[in-house]
Amino acid sequence: MNTDQAFDLLKDAGVTESSSIQTVRRWLREGKIKYEGGNGNRKTGYIMDDTDQAFEMLKDAGVTESNSVQTVRRWLGEGKIKYAGNGKRNTGYISDETASKLAINDSINQNKDEIIHRLKLKIQAQEKHIEGIEELHETAKRILIQQRDMFKKEVAILKNEKSELQNESKDLLKENIELRNELIKLKEKIRNNYMIDSTIQSNDYSEKLGLSKMASDKEVLAEYKGLLKITHPDHNGNAKVFHYIKTDYDNFRKSNKGK
Template sequence: MNTDQAFELLKNAGVAEDVCITTVRRWLRERKITYEGRQSSSSVILDDTDQALQLLKDAGVAPSIGLLAVRRLVREGKIQQVGNGENKEYIPKEPSPTRTIQPSTEDKRIRQLKAKIKAQDDHIKGIEELHQSSINTLIQQRNKLNQEKMLLEKEKNELQRETRKLLKENLDLRNELLKIKEEYSKGNKADPEKTVPVSSKIYDPRPKLGLSKTAGSKDILAGYKALLKTTHPDRGGNAELFHFIKMDYDAFRNSLKDK
């Protein structure tokens, strides 16, 4: 207990200021208190009620007045605890008001919040798994489309090579036909186009269309149509090649009409 706390104890008991000063000086000499500056770091001035009553009695304060002062200091929380002396029953320590906590209610609330958090975590996990599954599905579809694209590009390249080959054969046949026409014209013979056996040998389209020698007219027409679709400019084909194949197709179809 320091000098400031001693002054506060005596003032609370109604002791006059000059008596407070004299008493505090005497307590210092008797080493019942210690000296300390004016600024106290604690609101507690005494350890227990017995100490407070003894000091007040030593200061000449009447027991009834001392009891009232000590009781007030206990209520204000300036005396730490109720002592074990004879006056204990007159100075009950009043508990400071505290917030009542209901553990069961708080625990229930905590459990509810934990359950909600777990449900949200499970929901988020489910969404993440669904998202990942969708990504995997899209990746598989993309890979499949890329494979199909590669196959189509390969088929397209093969068809283009085949069409270029057919175009070359067609040009060779036309050159051969022109050569035969010139030979017939020089010899004053009949037009070879009117000679069916020679023409049929030159313009047999089955080898060019990849058909067997036993293929009929319907097969030849179907082959021409498929080739025309492939080489059509609207489908990315070659316009010149399409033109030559169309001429062959028309010539073959007309030859059927003549028959």
């Protein structure tokens, strides 16, 4: 085998170009191959005596045993190796036809076992991944349930508050109506009473106001101011009554300036 053939053999077996070059140089130094040509025009056909030689060279080049078995089997099928070896070699490879098949079958079985082992590991990893997803799902489910219960409680609280506000609004409205009715009655009473009193043209202002004769000027003034506020037209009061009260109020103030 020459250098070009050895280089092509190694490349076809999957050895990198740099490793192939180093191995060919070493084989050339050790006398395992001979130098022919060297112009780069390599022959594509392999000239190898038997499978033993192929196994030994591939092993010496650092190719793994399983890859060597597959490569040698292929070369033998392609006619690149003349015949199966006789088993007389130091590498430990079985090279007769029956043993070679057994070795190849063992390699295939090893590959199957390795594939099965990898598949089992992959399945285990997938199962762990699924368990993690299921755990996350359960966690998310619990959180959603808690949030749902919390929202239900908040809705119930809001409904109660709404009901309480509605009741308070009803009570306020009722109270407002009652106060309004009382105010209307009070205004009507003041209008009727004061109109009657105003026709009398009495100067007893405390009597007109329904106060005690012993009432002080401050009490009279305070009562007038209250009546003016209630009867003022801006507060939906009676303009005529307001006029009477305002007139008496002004007269009362004038009569008490000198005091």
